[in-house]
Amino acid sequence: MELETLGWTAQWEESAQQFLSEPNHFPARVAFASRERLRLLGQGGETPAVLSGRARRAFFPPAVGDWVVAAKAPGGGVVVHAVLPRRSRLARGQADRWRGEEAAVEQVLAANVDRVLVVCGLDRDYNPRRIERYVTLAWGGGAQPVVVLNKADLRPDADLVVSEVEALAPGAPILAVSARSGKGMGQVRRLVGPGATACLVGSSGAGKSTLLNRLVDDTAQATAATRAVTGKGRHTTTHRELFVLPGGGVVIDTPGLRSVGLDLAAEGLDATFAEIAELALGCRFRDCRHQGEPGCAVAAAVAGGQLDPSRWESYRRLGREMRYRQLAAAAGAAAAEREHWRGVSKELRRMSRE
Numbered sequence: 190m191e192l193e194t195l196g197w198t199a200q201w202e203e204s205a206q207q208f209l210s211e212p213n214h215f216p217a218r219v220a221f222a223s224r225e226r227l228r229l230l231g232q233g234g235e236t237p238a239v240l241s242g243r244a245r246r247a248f249f250p251p252a253v254g255d256w257v258v259a260a261k262a263p264g265g266g267v268v269v270h271a272v273l274p275r276r277s278r279l280a281r282g283q284a285d286r287w288r289g290e291e292a293a294v295e296q297v298l299a300a301n302v303d304r305v306l307v308v309c310g311l312d313r314d315y316n317p318r319r320i321e322r323y324v325t326l327a328w329g330g331g332a333q334p335v336v337v338l339n340k341a342d343l344r345p346d347a348d349l350v351v352s353e354v355e356a357l358a359p360g361a362p363i364l365a366v367s368a369r370s371g372k373g374m375g376q377v378r379r380l381v382g383p384g385a386t387a388c389l390v391g392s393s394g395a396g397k398s399t400l401l402n403r404l405v406d407d408t409a410q411a412t413a414a415t416r417a418v419t420g421k422g423r424h425t426t427t428h429r430e431l432f433v434l435p436g437g438g439v440v441i442d443t444p445g446l447r448s449v450g451l452d453l454a455a456e457g458l459d460a461t462f463a464e465i466a467e468l469a470l471g472c473r474f475r476d477c478r479h480q481g482e483p484g485c486a487v488a489a490a491v492a493g494g495q496l497d498p499s500r501w502e503s504y505r506r507l508g509r510e511m512r513y514r515q516l517a518a519a520a521g522a523a524a525a526e527r528e529h530w531r532g533v534s535k536e537l538r539r540m541s542r543e
């Protein structure tokens with residue numbers, strides 16, 4: 190397999206150089222990551238791998254989509270020695286208990302993603318508020334969101350929904366497709382070509398894996414129709430995994446998320462709610478919080494009917510959530526930093542004994 194097929198470029202080569210100068214070290218991309226084990230894709234095909242002890246301390250845990258530098262260990266097996274700095278990352282905030290302290294940490298869903306395909310079924314799954322959330326997540330992580338309204342075969346008025354969603358996600362292409370019939374899949378194919386990394390997100394049952402299968406043209410990934418659904422769990426895809434398309438290009442499939450806590454970047458919010466950010470330029474005070482200050486252009490637009498009140502409500506709700514997470518993450522980061530140095534000093538003590 191060619192590294193370029195996986196998205197390798199001269200820029201990656203450059204950031205890997207210092208690690209690649211070691212004998213027998215080679216670059217690879219993380220196709221699957223759990224706490225204990227990794228699966229890598231590289232020139233030699235697919236291989237299981239583990240993280241070296243040193244890398245475990247020096248880098249954040251690798252996520253699917255990360256580029257790493259690895260080497261064959263003398264005793265067999267492949268060991269990852271370095272994780273290259275991410276260009277973009279899709280992360281959601283989540284509450285985590287850490288040494289008894291409640292803290293918001295972020296869970297990286299995928300790294301080095303160019304396009305986020307926000308998949309939403311045009312059945313009961315259709316939910317404008319959730320689309321805003323995912324689109325914000327994409328912008329905030331440094332990726333281009335694309336809204337894929339799937340199951341268009343169930344909605345004769347799919348075009349109407351497309352124009353509704355255009356107002357929710359300015360700057361994001363909106364596609365209406367049917368992964369089942371194949372209608373509209375050409376538009377999706379144009380966005381996932383060679384050199385690009387796309388990530389499928391959306392709730393369980395939206396049709397992410399069905400879309401992926403259409404792109405890969407075989408049954409790379411089980412879908413709800415092909416796998417027996419056991420018990421109450423409706424989730425078909427159980428982990429995040431990277432797939433390579435026959436014509437080049439990479440697609441990451443993810444399981445439907447139960448909750449989408451928002452990423453910490455406020456830029457995502459302003460991009461998703463561009464019309465509000467623009468209105469705010471007309472407020473009398475530069476730091477207007479649009480909470481009853483005099484000369485507030487946003488309040489005037491709501492009162493005058495130019496700004497949809499439900500958009501305004503979403504913007505405020507997501508903004509509050511982000512501020513809360515920023516505060517909580519700052520507390521969590523301080524704890525993580527303490528832990529890191531505790532590990533380093535333990536290591537130093539051990540070395541001085543040897």
Ligand SMILES: Nc1nc2c(ncn2[C@@H]2O[C@H](COP(=O)(O)OP(=O)(O)OP(=O)(O)O)[C@@H](O)[C@H]2O)c(=O)[nH]1
Pocket residue numbers: 339340341342343366367368369370391392393394395396397398399400411412413414423424425426427443444445446
């Ligand atoms: N009518 C219709 N059904 C579809 C379409 N795409 C997918 N489905 C069906 O929707 C169900 C869920 O599809 P999946 O692809 O497994 O959904 P998913 O988003 O991967 O779900 P998780 O893996 O649980 O996150 C299956 O029964 C599919 O056959 C479509 O375009 N039209």
Ligand SMILES: [Mg+2]
Pocket residue numbers: 397398399411412425426442443444
């Ligand atoms: Mg799936």
Ligand SMILES: [Zn+2]
Pocket residue numbers: 469472477478479480482484485486487488
């Ligand atoms: Zn204002």
